[in-house]
Every structure is written in C-alpha cells, then in structure tokens.
Amino acid sequence: MDNNALIRRIIRSKETYMLILPGVIWFVIFAYIPMYGLTLAFKTYKANLGIFGSPWVGLEKFEYVFRDPAFMESVWRTLWINLGRIVFTFPVPILLALLLNELRLQWYKKTVQTIFTFPYFLSWIIVASVLINFLDMQGLVNGVIRLLGGEPINFLGNTTLFRPLLYLTDIWKNAGWTMIIYLAAITSIDTEQYESAQLDGATRLQTMWYITLPGIMNTVVVMLILAAGNIMTAGFDQIFNISNAATAKAGEILDIYIYRITFQSAADFSFSTAVSLFRSVINFVLLLLADRICKMLGSEGLFPPIRRTARKGRAILRAGGA
C-alpha cells in the first residue's frame, strides 16, 4: 500500500481515527514524551542542571545495580510473586464471571456484582488498615481464635503466610472489577449457540465449558498477555502497605527496591532510573514472549493480523446487512 492509498484510507475512515485520537494524544504526552527521562540511567543526575544538562556516565549506574545482591534477589522475588499472582488470582475473575453469568435472578446478580466490585474502589491504604485491624494479635480473627480456645496466630509477621495474604487480598480487592471485563465479553457471545445447545440437551456445565469459555477465550488471552507484560511491575501499593519489618525481605519486589534506593536512603535518581529501565526491558521481553507463545498455541494474540480482522469485520457487516 503506497502512502497516498494509506492517506485516502485514513480520510475515508476519519470518524474511526478521530475516536482513537484522544488515546494517541494521551500516550504521546504521558508515555512517549517522558521517555526522555530514561537517559538519566546513563547520566549522573544533577537537579540544578536538569535531565538534559546532567553529565553522561555511560553504564556506570548499571555496574552499581548489579553489584548490589539485593537487586537480583528482588528481580527473582518479583517474578515468583507475580507468577503466583497469575496462577492463583488470574483465573478467579474468569470463574466469577462464568458463575455470575449462570444466575437467573437479575436483582440478585446485580447485587452480587456490586458487592464483588466495591472493594476495587478502596485504596490499598484502607485495605491494609482493615487487614491489620482484622489480623493483628489483638485483632478480630485472633479474638475469635482465643474465644474458641486456640493460640493466636501472627498473620502479619509470618513470611510463609505473606504471599497467600497478598493473593487473597488481591482477589478480594480486584477480582470483582476484572470480572466485569469477562462479563462484557460474555454478552457478545451469540445467544443462538446457547439455544442450540439447549435443544441438543447440553447441561449448564457443558454450555459453560463448551460455549461460554471458548467465547471469551480471546479476551482471556489478551488479559493473560497483559498480565505477563506487567509481571515486573505489579503490586507496589499492595506490598508497601501490607508489609512490615518482619516481612520486609519477603516483600521486597523490584518496585519496593527502587523505592527504597530512591527515597529511603541517599537519593540517586540515575541509579533508580537504571533499575527502572532494566525492569521495563524485562517487561517488554515478557510481553512479546507471551504474545508469541499464545500465537503458537493458536490464539490471535495481542495484535491479530489486520487483513484477517478486516475481512472478518466485513463479513460481520454483510451478515448484519442481510
């Protein structure tokens, strides 16, 4: 396609392109322009000289990064915590959406959905405060344990319980919100398929397994790829608010490490930018890797081929028109 043809095509579909314009502007202003700050990873930042004026130091900051054993420890810890997050928390909203979709009483369905979604709007500070009040040694849970004659459990200082606590609070806070995405995907499934399945005598479990789940599989794959691409980033707010001195090591993910070296000791913005850049590169590689694996397994991945999508779109339009 030559340039003129591309321009003609854009003009022909100008309404569609106008729709994506705010998104593009947002990305340019808030995602691409600030990228010039990444040069700090190769400079020694001086606030009085600014980012552009600060002197170049090559890879010196990266040498410091790899000299600190806590850095690589935090990289592995981040990977493990967030892999666990994918294994244990990722399927929950899918399951919730599938189950909620089976509810027939609309008022009950909406009530349950509201209850599940509400915690998403609470900040992690609030969630952590509630959690501490519930789980500390004088908290509600230990109070009940004492009443039942048991020994109180130190939930908040136990490194073994720390990760399960992260996953449980993550599910409690976010599963309801993510579920909405899957519920939206379910609404786009052709209802004729359910009617046919009903005529064929399929049970509800079978329709869920053979119709609903495959129907939202593309959404699931996209969400999975995005989660994989976020694997080195997720969890700062949660861990920062829930951890304490006893669980500090168990919770030192890469973002907490960056925060610690930037703000809890003598500040060195160049050093923390170097770590952040390293983290972004790993995230990018993981994103591409997940996308490629999904495509190898037969899914369309994050970026389905344009022609196929266009053809499919035209076919849908024709079918709609007929």
Next chain:
Amino acid sequence: MSRLAKPIRFALAVLLVLLSVAACAKKSDNEPSGSSSQTPSSSSSSSEQTGGSSSEEGPDGWKPQSDLSKKVKFTYTSVQAIDGYDYTNGDPLAQYYSSKFNYEMDVAALNWDNWNERLRIWINSGDMPDVAVYNYIHADAAAFVEQGLIKRLPDDWKERWPNVAAVYERTTLGPQMEKVFGGTYFLPRARFMDNLPGDPLPNHPSIFIRKDWAEAVGFPIKSAYKTSEIMEFARLVKEKDPGGVGDKLIPIAENTNHAVELFVARNSTYWNTFYKDKDGKYKWGGASEDTLRGLKLFSEAYRSGLLAPDFYTVKNEEHGAYFNVQGIAGATFFQAPTSNLQTYYNDFKNNLGLDPYENIILATVLGEDGYYHQVDLINYWGTIIFSPNIKDEVFERYMDILDYNATREGYIITNMGLKDVDWTYDENGNVVSLFDEEKEGRPLAGTNGKYPSWGYLLGSIILFDDFAFDNPNTDERLRELSKKVYRERTEIATPETFAHIDWDYYTYDSPSKRRAEIDYYTEYANLITQPGDIEENWRKWVESKMPIIQPVLDELNAKFGN
C-alpha cells in the same frame, strides 16, 4: 428619570474613585509612620496588632532584619506538628508570633514514620516547602547541596542574625558542615546552649519501668540496668502478672526503632555505622561481635514473648502509651527528654490513677559489659533548611523569628508561653511561672493543651532540652532525675564505649557510601523475626551486605586508615 440616570452614574463613579484615592493615601500615610515608630517592646502581647514594624526593638535591643510591616506567607513542614492545626491563629501563642512577625504560616505535618521519606521526596522533586526541619543524614545532605536542592544562606547571615549564629556555633555540626560545603546550608537546632550535660553528649531515650510491679516481683530498684536485667524483669512480670493485666500484658512495649535501640544499640556502640578500630583500620559496625550480642538478646526477647509478637506493626510511637496510658506494659524504652517528662508523668497519673513519682523507675540501659554504649549525639537535633525558591523577604522573616527566639526572652516565650500571662520575672529577675496546670485543667502544650501550637513549630533554633533543666513548669524532682540520668551515662562509660564523633568519617561522601545507607532498624528487626539460628542468619546477612559495604571500607581505609 432616565435622563438623570447617566449623570448620576457618572457622579457616583467619580465619587467612588475619589474615595478610593483618599483611602489609599490614608493607608500609605500610615505605613511609613508605623514603620518608623518605636513599637511596643517585644514582650507585650500584640494579638490585636495587624502587623509588626521594621524597627521593632526588644528590651535587649533586638532588631529585625526584615520589614515587619509587610505581611508574608510561607509554607513549613516538620515532624511533631498537629495535622490540620492553624499555626497562624489557632491559639494566643500562635497569634502572638504571627502578629508580632506579621506572617501566615501553612504547616504540612509529618509524623515519625514518614518524616525522612516524605521530606526527601519533596526535596528531590523540587517541591519542598519554604522552610523545613530536616533530619540530617550526611549522604543525603551532600547530595542536596551538590544538586542545589536547598538554599545556601547569604554569606553575611551571621552578622545579620547574631543570636542564631551564637547557637549555630554551639551545635558543632553547623561549623563542621560549613567547612565541608563551603557555605551554610543547614541550621542545626541546638539541644543544649548553657547546660550541656556531657561531652560526648548522651542521648535521652531511657527505660521506664513500673516500680510497683518491680517491687511486687522482687526486682531490684536501680538507676541503670543491663539489657539482660531488663529481660529478667520482663520474665518475672510475664510469669506473675503483678498488675493483673491478663491477655493484653506486654512485658516490654516497643516499636521497631526503640526495640533495636534497646537491645542492639545499647550493646554495640557502632551498630549502624563504620568506625576506626584500635588497629587504625575502618570496620563495619553491622559485622561487629557487639552487634551480634545485641541481636541475640533481641531475638531471645522476641522469641520468649517478652516483646509483643507484632511489635513491628506499632505506628507513631504508640508503644509509649501502652505504658503510661493503657497500663498494660511492664517497661518501655522510650523518648525521655526532660521537656517531655512532665507530660508523660502527668498522663501516667491521669490515666492510671497512680503517683508516677512512686511508681515509675526511669533508668539508663547498659550493655552486657556493664558500660553505656553510644557515639556522641552531637549537640543538635533536626536542622532547619530553606527551599532554593524561597523569597528573600520570607527567608529574612523566618530568620528574624529564629533570631528573636534565640534571645533570652524569646526563648522563655517559646518554652513557657506568653509573658505576664503564663510567666513573669520576680524582683530578682528570675522567671516565675504563672501557669498552674491543675487550676487550668489542661497542660500548657499538646493537642488538648492551652497552646497546641507550642513547640518547635513557631521557630526555634534552641530545643527545649536546655531550658527544661530550669523550667519551673517541670517538677523539680523530674528535673533532678533527668540531670542525674544524663550525668550517669557519661560516668558509666569508657572512651571506647561512648565515643566521640569521627568527623573524617562523618563528613566523607562518595557514591559507594551513599549506596551503603542501610535502614538498620528494619534490617535488624527483620533478622530477629526470621526462623532459624540468629547467629547463622546474622552471618548470612553480613555476607549479603558485603558487596556494598566493602567498597566503602576500601575507600575509608585508603583515605583515613593507618
């Protein structure tokens, strides 16, 4: 009627303009007259004044350097502030200062948990308030200076604000840093001015023990205890529960920082720093045997339930209240500056209904070798810094406030409240208190006090420790006890266990040293809460830190080692 409307409107407009001009002329006539007049002495209450005067002079001949007739607004941040409190007009003391110095102050309150961190973020992002109280950490401070993130004071500041300069000289840190940075960037707040209780200077945190419980369990009453003796007391309290507290009993109530100070710092002089050993070589305190000894005791106290199982979740020094408000703790290692003791003792009396003088032991904690361990505190706590973007008029005004409060009279006002209201001079010129807490039904300071603004917030370069030794508002028994505690610390020590500051090390700065800044409180608390043998865990921890520690040792030994 409509024909008259236009001329009437015109006439009204002319009248309005004339009135405005007349009003402005009257105002500008007043201004110079106000500026040139000799205003009342600085001791008079000026709560009804709308502004000060550029030539305002106190009884000692104190003169401001800024034009006090011009109102200034500034932002300020410090730990110990009351969140949301109006430090400009909230109480008569705040009004006195804001009126005398004609300012409006907007305070951002920080607490003990977020002070260092939040201020560091603000400074580094170029978003710091006009004035801040900064917990001096040299590596950070050097970075701030190097990057121009804080204001350099004008070269003639000592001549312009001589009272501040006199205090500055007493802090030791100020002049030392001036040499290092080639100018003044930090104004350390002196703990002591005339009553320095020792050199090197001991710190104030002390162990508070329930004397009635100690007597009940047969624990000896002394003025200094080894760490293991404190643990023995806690064991007895845990076994016998002399207060009948039950499930809620905490033998030793601490938060993370004070727990580390009680067990590790009291046994290891260099627990959180590098030091030059007898062989002339620099070593790291984290790897010293003394630190291990402290950690072992800490671990034992935690594992045997002498500390609360979740002591590390205690926020904002609430552990002090477990002792003097809730009465569920047998002991607590807690802040004990002389100026705070009265409030702490009063709270004990008001909440527990017991006589604090008969039921509290305030004592020094010694290491297991029987000596007091510490590195010279340096005579300061918190430094005042200014934003590089602060307006000159605001800077000058704040320096005026500091300078005034460094005069004898200003210092008494910051400590005791308003003259002739809360205190006065007797015929011999001695300060006499007019404030009676019992009669008033509330303390002088604090959130529920007469002056919630009372404290360092209103601009102090001398802290309360010095005046507290003579403050008639504090019971004489407490003042004597506090003096004794300070004195004993210097007596029960050797030059090795209570060391002078090593300025070579203190003022040394390098990327490696900055990178080796460790949050020792969290690290040590983390170590002792982990399962397994504490000594083995500590060795692994030391090993894991060596990649960032060794470069600093190499640098220090190359530069200053023998």
